[in-house]
Amino acid sequence: MEHGDDANWLDRPGNVRRLYLGLWVIGALLVVADLVVHRHAEVGFDGWFAFYGAYGFFACVALVLAAKRLRRAVMRPEDYYDR
Amino acid sequence: MIAEFPGGLLLIAAGLALPWLPRALRAPVAVAAPALVFLQLLAIAPGYRLEVDAFGFALTLVRADRLSLAFGYVFTIAAFLNAIFGWQVREGPEQPAALVYAGSALAAVFAGDLLTLFVFWELSAVASALVIWARGTPRAYRAGMRYLVVQLVSGMLLAAGAALRYAESGSLAFEFIGLASPGGLLILVAFGIKCAFPLLHNWLQDAYPEASATGTVVLSAFTTKLGIYALARGFPGTEALIWIGTAMTAFPIFYAVIENDLRRVLAYSVNNQLGFMVVGIGLGTDLGLNGAVAHAFADILFKALLFMSMGAVLLRAGTVNGTGLGGLHKSMPLTTGFCMVGAASISAFPLFSGFVTKSMIMVSAAEQGHDGVWLVLLFASAGVFHHAGIKIPFFAFFAHDSGIRCKEAPTHMLVAMALAAALCIGIGSFPGLLYAILPWPVHYDPYTASHVLSQLQLLIFSALAFSWLMRNGIYPPELRSTNLDFDWIYRNPGKRIALGALEAMAALRAELDAMVRRSGTALNGWLRTHHALDGALAKTWSTGGMALWVAAMLAAYLIVYFL
Missing domain, CATH: 1.20.5 (Single alpha-helices involved in coiled-coils or other helix-helix interfaces)
Structure with a gap:
């Protein structure tokens, strides 16, 4: 342990992995709930099965990939304006 | 008598008096003044007006209706929380300027005419620049100067627009303005600067993160929400605002993902949340406008909470850069918890405030058939969870352990954060309390099974995307950098x-x-020839010659007279 004296539950990699898998389980349950709960569609196509889950996942991946590209264009040294 | 005195002026007076008070009294007065004004506002009924004659105009110093009162309540709550959070700041201009700033923003909200609005618009600009400068660093000084120039341009445009409208209609009343007149366009740009419209937005990300740990919290509440109030009053249903607002929700989140300074990340998310409100105002429906007001109310509180948690981190750890932080949940467990309440609120988790306010705007957009706008807003909702809901707490309090071991935030900061967190959860769990003070009757129930499920799906899968990108090394690392905007x-x-x-x-x-110089020398030479002591024109004439000429002139006069 790097910080032995105050290491806690989150410092163990196994637990972080458990959290991550737990998140997938919750996600899967929410998708299954889509079959049970009658969702009231707001614009029509959002009534599709698992629409919000899929949109949330892909929107965020697209956001991050686009932001990485943006970084290539706009990133400058920290003291750019102070020089 | 005190009940009649405009609350904004009371706060301004308290702010001006603060430096002259004994040190021990300053913080209690800074806390008591907004509390008093809040109670006073509760006693004011919609429809109350206070009119005075000044500068040859009949001015409406106070116009209380449900719209101005809703903003009045939340401005005083914010000023109260800020004063608790800044309890230990007793020296320097920050606390007095913060009170004058809150007071002038409050007075601007209650202004019933454009001249009164202009006066307090400018006063709030100057006072807020002082809040930035109070940090005392050269960076803060320069950022504050840029900020002030932009704010004063906004004031000039407002004055010019108001003058044009006065010339046209003979009235200075601050009611619906619209884009039918050229004055209206100028005023829209003036309001747009305060609301940080795209391309007019950079003063926000530039200046807010340069203020002190407490100063940024103060700044986050008033200027932009004053802009939103003014927009809701002057331009409801202006279609262009739908498109402007939609752009505002989307573009800042890309910057927020790659920004290292966590308070600057929050400044980008201020921009993104303002976009939702601008869309609501552009839609102009009762639901859209109620949503804009409700979301402004909720946003002031959860954004204050988030900026407070980052302020506490700055105070204790000495930095709010993602590159320098991590693992602070061990040292600052309470601050971590409060930050996560703020994160859940801005991300619109069920039971937290954003859930019951932002959705009003989205439902209104869907009802009006703006499917494309709705899709962008949904993207922005996922994105705000990603950068403000996850990135902020993750990089500050979790991620890799930076090795920083510091004290938990001071008690007064924890109290302020606890109160803000309680309000965020209170609004989210009992939305009826907030809906009851909105300008128009609310026929909207956020807690349907359908809404809860769809929102949870959106958020959990956004979180999964973050974790998946992080675990696979695709997520861009925090880097010390300046990002050009x-x-x-x-x-x-x-x-x-x-x-x-x-x-x-x-x-x-x-x-x-x-x-x-050259022509001067030439002229000098010429003057010398003609006017020097021996020059032709400088010679004295004899008295006799003078008498002769006078006599000639008198004779000429007599002749002319008798003719």
Whole structure:
């Protein structure tokens, strides 16, 4: 342990992995709930099965990939304006 | 008598008096003043007006209706929380300026005419610049100067627009303005600067993160929400606002993902949340406008909470850069918890405030058939969870352990954060309390099974995307950097052009100077020849000659008279 004296539950990699898998389980349950709960569609196509889950996942991946590209264009040294 | 006194002026007076009070009294007065004004506002019924004659105009110093009162309540709550959070700041201009700033923003909200609005608009700009400068660093000084220039331009446009409208209609009343007149367009741009419309937005990301740990919390509440209030009053249902607002929700989140300074990340998310409100105002429906007001109310509180948690981190750890932080949940467990409440609120988790306010705007957009707008807003909702809901707490309090071991935030900061967190959860769990003070009747129930499920799906899968990208090394690491945004235009080429113009002016001046000198020498020579002691025109004439000429003139006069 790097910080032995105050290491806690989150410092163990196994637990972080458990959290991550737990998140997938919750996600899967929410998708299954889509079959049970009658969702009231707001614009029509959002009534599709698992629409919000899929949109949330892909929107965020697209956001991050686009932001990485943006970084290539706009990133400058920290003291750019102070020089 | 005190009940009649406008609350905004009361706060301004308290702020001006603060430096003259004994040190021990300053913080209690800074806390008590907004609390008193809040109670006073509760006693004011919609429809109350206070009119005075000044500058030859009949001015409406206070116009209380449900719209101005809703903003009044939340402004005083914010000023109260800020004063608790800044309890230990007793020296320097920050606390007095913060009270004057809150007071002038409050007075601007209650202004019933454009002249009163303008006066407090400008006062809030100057007071807020003082809050930035109070940090005392050269960076803060320069950022505050840029900020002030932009704010004063907004004031000038407001004054010009108001003057045009007065010339046209003979009235200064601050009611619906619209874009039918050229004055209306100027005023829209003035309000747009305060609301940080795209391309007019950079003052926000530039200046807010440069203020002190407590100062940024103060700044986050008032200026932009005053802009939103003014927009809701003057331009409801203006279609262009739908498109402007939609752009505002989307573009800042890309910057927020790659920004290292966590308070600057929050500044980008301020921009993104303002976009939702601008869309609601542009829609102009009861639900859209109620949503804009409700979301402004909720946003002031959860954004204050998030900025407070980052302020506490800055105070204790000495930095709010993602690159320098991590693992602080061990040292600051309470701050971590409060930050996560703020994160859940801005991300619109069920039971937290954003859930019951942002959705009003989205439902209104869907009802009006704006499917494309709705899709962008949904993207922005996922994105705000990603950068404000996850990134902020993750990089500050979790991620890799930075090794920083510091004290938990001071008690007064924890109290302020606890109160803000309680309000966020209170609004989210009992939305009826907030809905009851909105300007129009609310027929909307956020807690349907359908809404809860769809929102949870959106958020959990956004979180999964974050974790998946993180675990696979795709997520961009935090890097020490400056990211160019639109302010590059005036901070680089603009600055160079201005400096170049100054140099050219200096050169031109030197040239003119030399020319004047040369012609001066020539003139001097000419004067010497003609007017020097021995010059032709400097010779004295004899008195006799003078008498003769006077006599001739009198004779000529007599002749003319008798003719």
